[in-house]
Amino acid sequence: MSGVSIYVAGSGVVSALGCGVAETLAALENNQRAMRSISLFPVSATQSLKVGSVDLANDDPVLPRTHQLARIAADQAMAQCRQAPDAVVLGSTTGGIFTTESLLEKGGSDPQAYACHAVGSVADDLARRYGCKGPVLSVSTACSSGSVAITLALAMLRSGKAARVLVGGADALCRLTYFGFKSLQLIDPSGARPFDRERRGMSVAEGAAMLLLTTEAPAGERIQILGAGLSCDAHHATAPHPEGAGARAAMQAALDDAGLPIDAIDYINLHGTGTKDNDLAEARAVRALFGDRLPLLSSTKGATGHTLAAAGAIEAVIAAIAIRHGLAPANTGLDTPDPDLNLAPLRTPRKTPLTTVMSNSFGFGGNNAALIIGAARPDARTDAGCLPPLIVRGWACISGAGHGPQSRDAFRAGKSLCGCLDDATMALGLPVRTIRRLKRLPQMALALATHSCQGITADRMPVAVSLGTGWGALSETHDFLQRLFETGQEYPSPTDFVGSVHNAPAGQVAMLLGAKGANLTTSGGDYSFEQALVSAELVTANSDPVLVIGADEAHARLSPLFDASVRAAGVAADGGGALLLQRSTDPGIAVALISYRSAREPEAMSDLIARLGGAQELCGHYGAVLAGCPAACRTQADAQLSEFLSLSHFKGPVIDYRRLTGEFAAASALAAVLGVQMVEQASVPGAFAGGADRPIDGQSVLVIGLGPYLTAVRIGVS
């Protein structure tokens, strides 16, 4: 099988260094340090810190900053491309939070004003803007989001599922990150000085970068994404592993993925945030891996500041600039290298030919990513080819009816699962010290993880974790902002900040289970679980077990404001589901995402049915359909379901599951677990089959998601 090469066909960037590749290059050549005092929102004199901020020429009064930054970078990346991308993958942690903060502070109660709050709304906006019909993934793994997004895009292109992917990262400055990192004492009052003896922390910044990646070689000079590696420290919520074990594992995985030895790397764009612990751990990891054969090194975060989810993407663009222009950027802000680190990052930019660059990104939750970007090479890696399916090794769910067994019994009796399981019952059996700082969503994730791995032998325990959540940790986010506002921005809770990041629950799961492989968090509204499943499929090329979770919490104040379906239902409900999956040829129940596409096009539903094998195949293969019709788009979803039934001629039981589970973004995860149970028992409960239980021997269950996207997950005996 021939190797698949992945090219950078377009790139765009906006940061404190400037707008566009040309301005960024000029700033890097001049070793420009772009940090200045915060001016985006008022802070007291004693609270004023340097940030990397972008002047938005036409600041949109409605569209949040993150979305605007993403559009600027994406327009540049797409400038030369006339075709729509097949997929959009975007890393973001902030979404519309800056706008949301301003509204919440004023007590804003108009839900319309919060319409762009979701992290996933940034990628959705780009997908609409460029007419993308295919999957949209929103990755939220804190400061590694941008690099993780590129890793997923790379896997998607190699697998043949897409030929053009628009990928990157975007984050705007906001109070949450500014005061959050400040409360963690991770900000250097003098501006970030990565690897300096006197360094005292990072500088929070904003920006975006997007790349158009293609399998087709573009005209002109060719830059490729050669490899990518992910790992998780499974060590601490915020602090890196002291020896940089996870960082080293990610770098090694990226080299292995690219099929390159360490000598091939000419330059490393270090994560180098400027915090004491990060720089120390990274220096140790780089030393451990490269020994005395260190390539040129620098962190560009002393120039740009730390743009969080955008950082990995911005630094990928910087890597491409470095190769194209033979420029190893300086470690801006570095005066006296810390002797304890035993590294000598470049203090001035160096003009030198560069062929292959490694770019590191590490984030909270111990989420590590390394990318390898290089001038086009003939010996591109060969792909793994056809992979065995993901087989269910364990499952768990939480609903208003209770944990897995209670939910299953309620479902089999046709009873409602809608509601919120009380905290004590939900967390029963979890170690008290582990959960003392955790609020509802991370506790839910830990409960799902624990129950789905019960009785699992050591060799089948999850290595990778992929968690989808529509809204993230609402309790922590709310409580952080509430206390920030109540104390005049003086005394926000560091614990709540750490818990508020979308990937905190998946990080907790990794720590509890010791899962040191890829650790992913996706956030795409009602399709977050499907995104987690796609991501899990993309990062598991071997038999490493992966735990796929979908979970959302109901928050009395924020859920109705953010989620139109919760508002429409008027009843609080939450929960989720977890599936422990492993690629295997063993007989078992296989779970696969068959389709994820936009519903905008007239042919969308017929395309979905075609992907399911056509009407005849569909009717023979599937014994039941679980249909997800979010209340916010009930009319549209009902029409889509009618179209599905008329085009497919499906006559079996159709379960409109949100009427049972209640409205919450991760309801499809719960539905998937209920689907697994039906396949396991080879029957559909009588309540949904016109009286008596209906056998579905050998048949599969289809979980479809309706609304603005159409998704299809097949659950069946393999």
Added chain:
Amino acid sequence: MHFAKYFAMVRMVLQNRVGVNVPRWRHGAYNLKDAIAIIAMENLIQELKVKIVEILNLPDVSPDDIEVDGQLVGGDLGIDSIDVLEMVIMIEKDYGVSIDNKELGTKVFATLRTLAIHIQERSQRLPN
């Protein structure tokens, strides 16, 4: 009332009712300022014990379990670096003493006593 008698009375009340250990007053060993400082220190230590258990939501630790001279962070209590930051915020808010990241790694959080001394020496809100 003579100071020695007054001190003895306060000492008895503190020891028997509050459980604060106050050294016996001896002529010449204390002046009034020292005495007040000692009492304030004991009071502060008690106060911190209660606050720490509360703000850190320590599930299996009672205020009395925190030993004044025992390891505060990274030991049996289960207190870690994020808890330290939560304590930093509380100390700034309640005592007006800010602890920046240059001092975090120092001996301030070694034991409850070192923490209390750090606060008492710097707080305008406490007698010292």
